[in-house]
Amino acid sequence: MTLPSNPITPRAVAVEVLCLWATTHNSIDLLFRTAIEHLADIDRGLVKNLVYGVLRQKEYLDHIIRTYSKHPLRKMKPRTLMTLRIGVYQLLFLSRVPESAAVNATVNTLKAAGQPAWLIGFANGILRTVARSRATLPTAEQMAQTDPPVLNHPAWLIERWQTQFGTEKARTICRCNNTEPLLSLRVNTRRTSRSALKDLMAKTGIDAQKGFFSPLSLTIEFFPGSITSLPGYDLGHFQVQDEAAQLATLLVGPLRSRCRILDGCAGLGGKTSHLAEILPPDGTLVAIEPDARRYRLLRENLHRLGHNEPVLPVRTDLRSYAATRPQPFDVILIDAPCSGTGVIRRQPDIRWNRLPEDLAQYQQTQVHLLEIATSLLKPGGALVYVTCSLEPEENQEVIRLFQERCPHFAVEDATTLLPDAARKLVDAAGFFRPNPGDGLDGFFAARLIDRRNL
Incomplete structure (x- = not known):
């Protein structure tokens, strides 16, 4: 990433991150981490706050800018449009930022980037006009009630959710996605307890509360620092993980002595480390991750949490691992690559990066992964399929297609595997299906039992 010449201001960095996202549509999380x-x-x-806030409120911000700009937004260069979005966002959403800073410091990013005087004056004029008009402008909440509503999501996604959930629930999901979620932690019970970690947080002035659904969860409403500066991080007392992800892992069920577990899509190790915590002392856990960066972070997370011993990380893909003909597994977790439409509140760029035709491609990969997993599973074993998507094509349809090809697998009701508070998140078919309207990330999880030899 090319950043402005020193001094590099937060607003200048935010503009550069958003400009790079607009031209590459790479993951905003990755771009953000690199920039800071x-x-x-x-x-x-x-x-x-600026980067993620702009992406959460992009449609509303553009409505405000369009009101005062004679120049069409579609003809603006990315730097101009992103600068205006950042300026308007500060004026309308960040009450602690002085008006002078919101306007002047934002316009100064254009000066630092060597933009022409007329463009600097154009941006300055719009931001000052918005600042003067703040008291009379419609709020984002009011615009969400207009016809058509401004919900800060692409129309195709809103239409899908209205069909699946109904109009009101779809709008609730959109509103939840437009707000910053709570910071959710999963307590590492191998090193501490939830009450002890809560007390540790309190000693440093951090108000951590017990989660709503997961018995291992603590939530923090506001923490402006980095995760690594939280008390207990270096000691491996917790893993950052939404309650929905914590609950989905529980579908592996009670683990028997000497069981063999496979995490077929380990990623950064959120669910892997949870599996390591509930693994019996004589159990085995293999974690598969092909990507070099994610594999490195997986190993670092396992080391920090103290799970080096029971976990065997393997840098390869599931197909290649299956070709080595390992000893069969009792339980296999497939946390499949997906569209991520259930975690838009945490990764707001997803809504703008995805297209309807992406779903068929994800589905093909997801079914393929499940089919490979069957070759690694013991007869009578359990296969747990998980996505962070709300889309039926990646969830119920994947299970239907898989069962057509592998009819000896049956869905087991997830209700009995979850805490009492979370059982209402299971649908009539036995699938675990929370959504942002429940205060959680959107997830889908199914437990499938191989009925051969039973």
């Missing part, structure tokens, strides 16, 4: 490496915690917090 050398910034202080307080500056990182502002950059994140």
Whole structure:
């Protein structure tokens, strides 16, 4: 990433991150992490607020800009449009930022980037007009009630959710996606307890509350610093993980002595480390991850949490691993690559990066992964399929297609495997299906039992 010449201000970094996202549509999380490496915690917090806030409110911000700009937004260069979005976002959403800073410091990013005087004046004029008009402008909440509503999601996604959930529930999901979620932690019970970690947080002035659904969860409403600065992080006392992801892992069920578990799509190790915590002392856990960066972070997370011993990370893909003909597994977890439409509130760029035709491609991969997993499973074993998607093509349809090809697999009701508070998140078919309207990330999880030899 090319950043402005020193001094690098948080607003300048935010503009560059958003411009790079607009031209590459790479993951905003990755772009953000790369950009803030050398910034202080307080500056990182502002950059994140600006970048993620603009993506959450993009459609509303564009409505405001369009009101005062004679120049069409579609003809603006990315830097101009992103600068205006950042300026308007500060004026309308960040009450602690002084008006002078929201306007002047934002316009100064154009000066630092060597933009022409007329463009600087154009941006300055729009931001000052918005600042003067703030009291009379419709709020984002009011615009969400207009016809058609401004929900800050692409029309195709809203239409899908209205069909699946109904109009009101779809709008609730959109509103939840447009707000910053709570920071959710999963307590590492191998090293501490939920009450002990809560007390540790309190001693440093951090108000951590017990989660709503998961018995291992603590939530923090506001923490402006980096995750690594939270008390207990270096000691491996917790893993950042939404309650929905914590609950989905529980579908592996009670694990028997000497069981063999496979995490077929380990990623950064959120669910892998949870499996390691509930693994019997004589059990075996193999974690598969082909990507070099994610594999490195997987190993680092396992080391920090103290799970080096029971876990065998393997840098390869599931098909290649299956070709080595390992000893069969009792339980296999497939946390499949997906569209991610259930985690839009945490990764707001997903809504703007996805297209309807992406779903068929994801589905093909997901069914393929399940089919490979069957070759690694013991007869009578359990196969747990998980996505962070709300889309039926990646969830119920994947299970239907898989069962057509492998009819000896039956869905087991997830209700009995979850805490009482979470059982209402299971649908009539036995699938675990929370959505952002429940206060959780959107997830889908199914437990399938191989009925051969039973």
